[in-house]
Amino acid sequence: YPLCALAVSDERPVSTQSTWVSDFLPWVLGVGKNANEAVMSEAKAVDKPIRSPRSQPQKSSFKLLLLGAGESGKSTFFKQLVLRYGAGFTERDRKDYIVAIIENTILSMQVLVYESRNLSKQGYPCAYDPKNDDAADFLMELDSVDTIDFTIAEAIQQLWQDPGIKNT
Numbered sequence: 460y461p462l463c464a465l466a467v468s469d470e471r472p473v474s475t476q477s478t479w480v481s482d483f484l485p486w487v488l489g490v491g492k493n494a495n496e497a498v499m500s501e502a503k504a505v506d507k508p509i510r511s512p513r514s515q516p517q518k519s520s521f522k523l524l525l526l527g528a529g530e531s532g533k534s535t536f537f538k539q540l541v542l543r544y545g546a547g548f549t550e551r552d553r554k555d556y557i558v559a560i561i562e563n564t565i566l567s568m569q570v571l572v573y574e575s576r577n578l579s580k581q582g583y584p585c586a587y588d589p590k591n592d593d594a595a596d597f598l599m600e601l602d603s604v605d606t607i608d609f610t611i612a613e614a615i616q617q618l619w620q621d622p623g624i625k626n627t
Contacts (some may be wrong), residue, residue: 539620545553575627587623594618599603 493582523540525533541550548556563572572587572595587595594614604611 470535558605561604564615565598565601565604565611566606568618569601571624571627572599572618575623579623580627584627585623587618587621591618591621 525537527533575585575587594617597614597617
C-alpha cells in the first residue's frame with residue numbers, strides 16, 4: 460500500500476501521524492465515514508506499528524567480536540571504544556581504575572628495584588645509585604596502598620630518574 464509509505468514518511472510527530480492514517484485512509488479508499496469493518500481494521504493495522512514504541516527512533520546497537528591472543532589488548536580496545544563513543548566510565552569504574560593504577564605503579568617499581576638488585580649481582584649494568592637505597596627500601600616495604608602520597612611519589616620519581624633502574 461503506497462499510503463502506508465506516505466504515512467510513515469510524513470514528518471509530523473508520531474501521535475498526529477497515527478491519527479492521520481486512521482482518519483484519512485478510509486477517505487482515500489473512497490468509503491468515507493461509512494467505511495466497513497474490513498477497511499477500519501486495516502487502518503488500525505496500519506496505525507499499530509506506527510504507535511508502537513519500536514517505531515520511535517532508537518539508538519543503534521552493534522555487536523562486535525574481538526578475536527586475538529591473550530593479553531593482546533582486546534579489553535583495552537573495547538574500553539577505549541566505550542570511553543570515546545559510549546557513555547564513558549562510571550564513577551565506580553573510575554575509582555576501581557585509580558586503585559588498579561596505583562597498585563600497578565607501585566608493583567612495577569618494586570619489580571624494577573628487585574630485578575635491578577638481582578641483575579647487578581649477575582654482572583649486568585643495572586645497579587642503581589647507592590644514594591637511592593633509602594627510596595628503594597621504602598618502596599620494597601610497601602604492601603597495599605590506596606593512594607600515592609608525596610613520600611611515595613618522591614621515591615618513585617627518584618628511582619625512575621636513576622639510570623640503573625632505566626637499564627633494568
